[in-house]
Amino acid sequence: MIPYSDFTFFYIIGILLIPSVILGLVGRSSKKYNMFISVIILALIFGVRMGDFSINWKSFISITLFTVFQVLLIKCYHKYRMTKNTASIFVLAVILGILPLVLVKVLPFFDLHVFGFLGVSYITFKAVQIIMETRDGMMKKENIAISELIYFLLFFPTVSSGPIDRWKRFDKDFKTIPTKDAYREMLYKGINSIFLGFFYKFIVAFLLYNKVLMYLPDRTFGNLNFFEGHLMYMYVYSLHLFFDFAGYSCFAIGVSYIMGVKTPQNFNLPFISRNIKDFWNRWHMSLSFWFRDYVYMRFVFWMTKKKWIKNRFVVSYIGYFLLFFLMGIWHGLELHFVVYGLYHALLIICFDKFERWNKKKKIWKDNKWTHALGIIITFHVVCFGFYIFSGTLF
Template identity: 60%
Template sequence: MTPYGSFSFFLILAVLLAPTVILGLQGKRFHTYNMVVSIVALGIIFASSLTQAIALIIFTIWQVVLIKAYITYRKKSNANTIFYLAVILSILPLILSKLLPFLSVVNVIGFLGISYLTFKGTQLIIETRDGLIKKNLPLSRLLYFILFFPTISSGPIDRYRRFNKDFELEISGEQYKLLLYDGINKIFRGFLYKYIIGYSINHYFIANLRFIAHSHFEHHLYYMYAYSLYLFFDFAGYSAFAIGVSYIMGIKSPENFNKPFLSRNIKDFWNRWHMSLSFWFRDYVYMRFVFWMTKKKWIKNRNLLSNLGYILLFLLMGVWHGLEIQYIIYGVYHALLMIAYNSFERFNKKRKWWPQNKLTHVVAIIITFHVICFGFYIFSGQLFHKGV
């Protein structure tokens, strides 16, 4: 059963989480019960695919053993080789799950949510290396974090220290009322976004483009803007469901979207769109690459170093979506946009060519919107489909 993909799923959730709500309103702890709920929910989600269920179990054991082993090792030593090996082994299942279908090999490794679970596991290894995680993690807590079912398929990507802070927080009945209210509000927003607005755009507009557009050019133009809006409302709807259910379970999963189509530039966009993913890549790919290169003194030009970091970041982000040509070009496109905006920022800082006022703010939003929509058009793959 696809998470949040049917009303039956929400009905099952309502039944499973009813005791959580009752305990929460009484100011009692409910995380032990929620751990059981996560296991039951995952059983329901993966019931239709024994292969994926087995892959999930093996993957979880793999990650837990790696994390536990590295935490134990890190207390005694800190060799670069062991750290890099641990990171590679952590992301290896994800790499294989992307490569096998591309090589026309049956993918027995992949399962729903492997990307988000990998990001969680790899993050724990990196933060252990950085000294942010210094002690052994309780096995039950570690499993709950990795297998937290509300966010398994669509994110957002949480951080262990933030998650653990919510887990250990004592919540009164009055405080839980606010969490419950916010959670239900987010779930209803998800229904509005995904099942009303997103569905309407896809069903009534995109599906009927052949009757609406009067030319080949119009078809592609209409599709570009409609698909961009559909992608946002569909994905933001899923995220709202995941965050809302998390709130009901006492975990304030981070927001994933913040009015991305009101972005003033491409940097602003990536601080608003799929924020948990973009911040993950920023913190664990871009920043570490820049720090490493600076430490080694291999590249002294800061602008060149920053631009190379953008290329690495967005190429990896593109490949993460898939190895098809549209995802690679989508990554390159955004890397070039970031490099171009980086150059523009430096130029404007010296020349003051682009003033900061209400008019330029509105113009910047309009320009950025069109640039973003063209990127989503590339992402959709329509640019590479013949006969459309």
């Protein structure tokens, strides 16, 4: 069963969350009940095929073995970190943590489909995050209960496509019993988020796909004019991608709030970004911030510490290429995903160079006209990036 893909899923979680709402409204803790219903819903997500309601044993076994592996890895490294802090062991733990994800991405490229399941990427990011924060000493004294660790990794509202939460923030919500008034506000925000998700995904995204994209001509260079085939597709595809994914995120956030967890936002009006850096602070924020904190920042810190390259701008630009290259191949190993990642790396670097040049020349002044022009330019270059991402250009 795919989360939030049809109304059956909403009927099921709607019924199961009734006791959670009642407990929250009377100021009681619902975390044990939420953990209980999570087991049921996770079993439906990973163990049931919607077509004939048969058991999907491959997915069920894959998620079980993967979770056991990640939990053991985290607990073993945590125990090791309590007494030692060897860099080689840390690197080994990170490599082992991301190895299943690498195999899931690489093996199908060779036509090998050994294992895989919905949400493997997002669970991996959470697990690796905990290992890295343990290395940094942020969790050295914590003894995370296995049940709580599994609940964090497999938190069902966000398990398939995020948003990616952070352990410290999630654990705080998990262990806090909101007051009646606080829960009423969370319930109100959660329900609003779910209704916004319905509007985004089942109305706007549905209409964009079924009434526009489906009726565009075959997108090959020989069978279409420029506007109808390429330009129109580029903009409509970009809007559809946003509303479909933002709708899903609204559902995940809304259900999380009802369960007493304030899952972070994933989108913040990305199409009004005034530049490409601003865009990546608004688009798929939990993922972009994860890559920024755990890939880019650590790479720059490591290179600066080693002093192999003294020019800090060159180090930063190499970091950007690494960051967006990994974000590109995370979507897949196909050429258009790689080019999409490198395209955004080039945009970020060019903007950074322009920004530093403009500080000296003062040509591009900050006012309402340049702000509006920046939004227009950013919108077009971002849409072209999504056109690359779609695979249509190649």
